[in-house]
Amino acid sequence: MNRLNVILLALSLLFSVGQVQARDSVRLGIQLEPPMLDPTMTAAAAAGEMTYGNLFEGLVIVDGNGQLRPRLATDWQLSDDGLTYRFTLRRGVRFHDSSSFDAQVARFSLNRIIAADSQNPQRQWFDKVASVEVEDNFTLLIHLHQPDVFLPFSLALPAAVMVHPDSVANNARHPVGTGPFRLVDWTPQRSVRLSRFDDYWGKAPALQHAEFVFMHTSVGTENVLAEGLVDGLLSVTRVTNRFMVRPDYRMSARKLESKMLLAINNAQPPFDDLRVRRALAHAIDRDALSTLYGPQFEPELIGSHFAPSHPAYVDLVDRYPYDPQRSIELLQMAGVPEELEVRLTIPPTDYGRYGGLMIADDLEAIGFRVELEQLDWKSWMEQVFEQRDYALTLIMHVEPMDLNIYARDDYYFNYDNEAFKAIWSQVLNARTEAELHQLLGEAQRQVTEDAVNVFLFMRPEQNFMHRNLRGMWEGSYIPSFVLEDLHWVDGD
Known part of the structure; x- marks a missing residue:
């Protein structure tokens, strides 16, 4: 085999390895780095954008089509007087440290939100809650002072995700949730890395690895994109014509209320x-x-x-x-x-x-x-x-x-x-x-x-994604970048 053929074979193998790696991993640029990764403790939207639906889950979620859906709850009913919600909880759910999720954990999470000394940024959404009661291991009752038409929606907010009493103290830096991804590490000023949680209760994501890379300046963002170091930019609001004409990327609007x-x-x-x-x-x-x-x-x-x-x-x-x-x-x-x-x-x-x-x-x-x-x-x-x-x-x-x-x-x-x-x-x-x-x-x-x-x-927010990367939840009005349906497709 001559030298040219060896070089071509090496390049071919390198390309093939790159393609295999790309099929189970993704790197996404995000503008803001939050002060912590616990969305129940900070009003910084970036915390929820990375963790909602990925690391953490709530009883309810707003899905990729903008619809309110059950998540860690399977269904709920409202009493005739409008003062009690009854939630049936999902069985077989485990946190990333193998702790179990049940009604006691759900009550702990909600009581933490409504506590007098709560630091939850969305606590006011729950000010009509009088008490939270465990009926049995997988049935939760939420009693209200007065009717609250928004309570199911409130439970779908990033600040209302479920946390475990044994790990909650460390969630700011080392979040432990029930989601389809777990935290690998957070390198300040650089990125947050996630990997697939193999014991997830639901459908396994197509991706094995994901990384959110912090884009601190417009110039830095364009340089990173030009060098092919990210597969997409999230919440794009300012991109030069230099990138708008790139055939390997596409713009898609996000349905947010910014x-x-x-x-x-x-x-x-x-x-x-x-x-x-x-x-x-x-x-x-x-x-x-x-x-x-x-x-x-x-x-x-x-x-x-x-x-x-x-x-x-x-x-x-x-x-x-x-x-x-x-x-x-x-x-x-x-x-x-x-x-x-x-x-x-x-x-x-x-x-x-x-x-x-x-x-x-x-x-x-x-x-x-x-x-x-x-x-x-x-x-x-x-x-x-x-x-x-x-x-x-x-x-x-x-x-x-x-x-x-x-x-x-x-x-x-x-x-x-x-x-x-x-x-x-x-x-x-x-x-x-x-x-x-x-x-x-x-x-x-x-x-x-x-x-x-x-x-x-x-804000005219859009995602600027590689054309072969599909499945981002762009119809949800919750500020989040849910990865569970994200996957690569074959190119043209």
Whole structure:
């Protein structure tokens, strides 16, 4: 065999090995790295994006078609008075450390959410729960103070996944769940690696290995993709034409409810004045701001904290048209001095870096002097979300159906309105779909009239995946990257 044939044979074998490896593994780029991997303990969406449906599972799940489905529960029933849910739990489920799942574990998980000292970011979704009762090893009763139409949906949130009392203390760094994948390791600033859990109760995934690689900058992202080091990019919102024309990758839209806001601290002067908040709403050129994603994306504008895809959506986009002169008039009426310095805090995202500059220009055009404060993600969570130490911030709210946050006394907007709370109480007690939608419309109008925040647009999220990689759950409105159906297909 001559030297050329040897080289060709070696290349052929190398290619074949690469193809075999590719069939049971995947590397996916993700923008944000969470402060921890336990979605029951952090509001950082990235924790749930990697672990939901992969490492952790809840009693209920929103599947790849956007449908609410049983998961660790097989079914549930609601009592005639609307005050008790009865869940039948799945048998034969084990955690990654071989611990068993049963009704006692489910009760522990739910009691941990509703405890007075709970740190669960979605605890307010469960504030109507009075108690959790074990009827037998695989039957769980959830008793309510008052009817809650959203409880099954609440149980499908990443923050409501089931955890075991023996391993929960270490879930922040070493999560142990019941999902089809288990954690191999987490290398900070680099990646999270998973492998298939061989004792999984359900259908085994096609993939043996998966890795989420953290993409910290746009330049770094493009370099990694150009070098073929990842098989796809998740939640893409900014990609140059250089990659849009690549024949080996394809764009596919995600059905998420990611709402871009200029969030306002309603308790901090001068923003405790409705006229000032309305001035901000008129000051932002949303059409211009939406171009930050480039010509390939056309974000859908919103006028309230609600997704246009929902049947109860009310179009309030034109309530505060772009009108800088009207903004100036409102500020003068409120007695706001010219050149007042305001702090605009931005997270470490592309929309924060680019959008923050555009927002600052709009605010300075109506007389403010803007101080841009850039924070890493952990600092943003601590300073803005937890301590509420901010004036304005540009942020993406990715949780679905989260209009309920405006009824919370301790939420970082510092919005406290009894009229909205009364509406939301009626929402939770709705007994028909028509009544629910009508009340959700009233709730949208209330937060818009109060100009609680400047509601901007829906993030035009898409996945940029290798054309031979199929099965990502793109129809789920839960911010997650569920891998169980992901698989490789033969190329053309």
